Amino acid sequence: MFKKILIANRGEIACRVMETARKLGVKTVAVYSDADANAKHVAMADEAYRIGPAPVSDSYLQIAKIIEVCKQSGAEAVHPGYGFLSENPDFVDALDAAGITFIGPSADAIRAMGLKDAAKALMEKAGVPVVPGYHRETQDPGFLQIQAGKIGYPVLIKARAGGGGKGMRKVERAEDFISALKSAQREGEASFGDGRVLIEKYVAKPRHIEIQVFGDNHGNAVHLFERDCSLQRRHQKVIEEAPAPDMPEEMRTAMGEAAVKAAKAINYSGAGTIEFIVDVSEGLRADRFYFMEMNTRLQVEHPVTELITGQDLVEWQLRVASGEPLPKAQEELSINGWAFEARLYAEDAPKGFLPAIGTLEHLVLPETQARVDSGVRAGDEISPFYDPMIAKVIVHGPSRDAALGKLLASLEATEVAGCVTNAGFLAALCRHEGFANGDVDTGLIDRDLESLIAEPEMPEDAIALAALTALGLTRPAEGNDPFDTLAGWRIWSASRQFALLEIASERRDVEVHAQGQNKFTVHLESGPKDFTLVEVDGSTITYDSNGHRASGSVVHDGKGLTVFMSGHAFTVGLPDALSSDEEAAGAGDQLIAPMPGLVKMLNAKAGDAVTKDQPLIILEAMKMEHTLKAPRDGVIGEVMVNEGEQVTDGTILLVLAEEADAAA
Numbered sequence: 001m002f003k004k005i006l007i008a009n010r011g012e013i014a015c016r017v018m019e020t021a022r023k024l025g026v027k028t029v030a031v032y033s034d035a036d037a038n039a040k041h042v043a044m045a046d047e048a049y050r051i052g053p054a055p056v057s058d059s060y061l062q063i064a065k066i067i068e069v070c071k072q073s074g075a076e077a078v079h080p081g082y083g084f085l086s087e088n089p090d091f092v093d094a095l096d097a098a099g100i101t102f103i104g105p106s107a108d109a110i111r112a113m114g115l116k117d118a119a120k121a122l123m124e125k126a127g128v129p130v131v132p133g134y135h136r137e138t139q140d141p142g143f144l145q146i147q148a149g150k151i152g153y154p155v156l157i158k159a160r161a162g163g164g165g166k167g168m169r170k171v172e173r174a175e176d177f178i179s180a181l182k183s184a185q186r187e188g189e190a191s192f193g194d195g196r197v198l199i200e201k202y203v204a205k206p207r208h209i210e211i212q213v214f215g216d217n218h219g220n221a222v223h224l225f226e227r228d229c230s231l232q233r234r235h236q237k238v239i240e241e242a243p244a245p246d247m248p249e250e251m252r253t254a255m256g257e258a259a260v261k262a263a264k265a266i267n268y269s270g271a272g273t274i275e276f277i278v279d280v281s282e283g284l285r286a287d288r289f290y291f292m293e294m295n296t297r298l299q300v301e302h303p304v305t306e307l308i309t310g311q312d313l314v315e316w317q318l319r320v321a322s323g324e325p326l327p328k329a330q331e332e333l334s335i336n337g338w339a340f341e342a343r344l345y346a347e348d349a350p351k352g353f354l355p356a357i358g359t360l361e362h363l364v365l366p367e368t369q370a371r372v373d374s375g376v377r378a379g380d381e382i383s384p385f386y387d388p389m390i391a392k393v394i395v396h397g398p399s400r401d402a403a404l405g406k407l408l409a410s411l412e413a414t415e416v417a418g419c420v421t422n423a424g425f426l427a428a429l430c431r432h433e434g435f436a437n438g439d440v441d442t443g444l445i446d447r448d449l450e451s452l453i454a455e456p457e458m459p460e461d462a463i464a465l466a467a468l469t470a471l472g473l474t475r476p477a478e479g480n481d482p483f484d485t486l487a488g489w490r491i492w493s494a495s496r497q498f499a500l501l502e503i504a505s506e507r508r509d510v511e512v513h514a515q516g517q518n519k520f521t522v523h524l525e526s527g528p529k530d531f532t533l534v535e536v537d538g539s540t541i542t543y544d545s546n547g548h549r550a551s552g553s554v555v556h557d558g559k560g561l562t563v564f565m566s567g568h569a570f571t572v573g574l575p576d577a578l579s580s581d582e583e584a585a586g587a588g589d590q591l592i593a594p595m596p597g598l599v600k601m602l603n604a605k606a607g608d609a610v611t612k613d614q615p616l617i618i619l620e621a622m623k624m625e626h627t628l629k630a631p632r633d634g635v636i637g638e639v640m641v642n643e644g645e646q647v648t649d650g651t652i653l654l655v656l657a658e659e660a661d662a663a664a
């Protein structure tokens with residue numbers, strides 16, 4: 001076993017790898033960018049070295065600097081995590097040349113699987129079923145369109161160097177082919193420096209089922225069963241599980257064998273995943289799975305496999321890379337129970353899942369209910385430089401129902417303030433009837449998107465807690481006993497006050513009447529309601545109302561309040577009483593950059609008549625394209641940006657003419 005390894009990554013995966021290294025008595029070396037100087041992975045490592053400024057191309061992708069740090073620190077091997085350099089064969093070659101071990105497959109194996117088109121050709125030869133389509137050299141748009149016609153619509157255009165769901169476009173009709181092709185090429189070029197594509201038949205009612213494989217340097221290869229990653233949005237995984245619901249044993253065997261065959265075809269060593277797309281239009285059938293791609297690294301969702309097999313896959317990686325044979329043979333591996341993983345991201349689901357940034361002013365992760373793999377702590381920042389993942393929430397139970405119940409409870413116990421998250425969306429998915437029944441396919445989220453992102457109405461109790469907090473009535477004064485020292489009773493007894501709150505873009509003036517003894521009457525829409533504060537413990541407020549004892553958590557994050565109650569988070573603005581409502585009213589007339597990004601495409605000029613939701617601007621941010629749509633019907637008054645311009649968040653991109661002007 002190695003004595004010291006370097007982890008060429010950041011965030012949760014760097015921390016995850018260090019956990020196992022520590023368990024095995026292996027010393028760890030972290031690298032960090034300026035943006036990560038105070039990050040969790042730096043604090044966790046035995047040693048840490050700065051490798052450059054925040055942008056990944058100047059830091060985490062700097063091969064020469066990472067090798068230099070290996071030499072400086074005496075690290076014998078490098079774990080690449082996922083993303084960054086994990087599937088870069090030139091990195092592996094450079095490490096080899098420096099006499100440093102890469103914890104992963106050979107450069108040749110990565111090259112063989114690195115491009116989706118070449119990988120498919122190779123798998124076809126090895127006798128693994130692949131998705132029907134075009135995966136050869138010629139890239140002439142007219143020729144590709146003819147190929148798409150031959151395959152038969154709908155088709156899927158994929159950047160051959162793609163990953164993370166980027167550079168893919170589904171095309172339903174021939175007339176949309178060329179513009180979709182251009183957009184896929186653009187995204188492929190921007191994200192991977194390779195605009196070439198392949199075309200696949202779009203599989204009807206698809207499920208994404210992948211097989212975890214492992215090889216060693218002694219010619220052995222095994223699989224660790226399947227993961228179902230069908231819950232996706234924009235081809236990105238949202239919730240993963242293992243095993244796959246309703247998987248027939250015969251199909252599990254066939255897929256496992258095909259995956260091992262694929263791994264053996266390239267003398268694979270280390271952890272890898274063979275991703276298959278499964279046509280479930282007639283249920284799960286052993287002759288309806290097709291190879292899509294191989295990821296030659298540890299997968300984001302590897303923990304669900306760890307929980308059902310009881311194996312530590314990072315430990316396997318370290319053992320195999322240091323020359324040991326695979327820890328277990330195929331017949332020694334079995335499935336125990338059920339596991340789920342949900343990816344908690346800083347993103348705004350109701351606003352088209354825009355990645356969000358901000359400081360995690362308040363962070364409660366469900367560590368007692370679940371395994372939480374996270375690379376951030378309270379007070380850390382989600383910056384625009386990296387993947388906005390906050391944590392992976394991973395649960396295990398004896399049955400699918402039990403595990404899913406645990407996942408929901410864990411998500412409901414999650415509290416994040418200071419940054420919008422997809423926690424509410426993930427919880428809504430857990431409550432989705434089809435998902436609960438195991439009736440999953442990659443279209444599930446899109447079909448039911450509206451109900452999945454619907455924001456529940458804020459309960460009156462939550463409004464009351466927000467009002468009391470806004471007025472400073474829940475803050476314990478000096479002294480330890482909140483019963484005696486709650487400000488409302490001490491200072492404001494018998495007074496009448498109004499809390500000005502902004503809830504779901506509407507202003508509410510909430511009247512509060514202090515009655516003494518921590519008792520308040522709050523005037524709500526349904527009428528006056530009494531609340532007695534029982535305990536205030538940090539942000540958690542326990543109260544009694546009409547003989548019903550309950551609690552909620554209220555966090556003040558500088559911008560406003562976030563109230564956590566019954567598994568939901570509600571944000572409440574604290575508007576300045578003197579500012580007018582007009583600003584808010586004008587917002588519908590502007591298109592504002594929701595995040596820093598590059599104006600990739602501008603489909604509007606002054607004087608154009610537009611209809612609500614018409615796509616006007618494509619903003620590229622975090623290597624993804626985001627379409628910004630017209631906020632209402634109207635006429636474009638002024639466009640304030642140009643194509644190719646870099647904008648900061650909050651920039652006004654264009655304004656619609658006022659209704660009266662437009663009519664004139």
Ligand code: ADP
Nearest residue numbers: 082083084163164165237298299300301387388
């Ligand atoms: P896996 O196949 O291991 O589940 P994915 O295919 O989802 O991982 O993602 C592959 C890479 O894309 C990962 O390295 C991850 O960091 C990155 N990625 C995934 N989701 C996002 C996202 N929402 N934004 C930016 N990068 C992402």
Ligand code: ADP
Nearest residue numbers: 162163164165166200201202203206208235442
């Ligand atoms: P990436 O490298 O971005 O992960 P993949 O080729 O693995 O790209 O595809 C990502 C997702 O897109 C799959 O998980 C699946 O949901 C969907 N997908 C890919 N190929 C097809 C196809 N031929 N038909 C239908 N859906 C597909």
Ligand code: MG
Nearest residue numbers: 163164275293
């Ligand atoms: Mg994939």
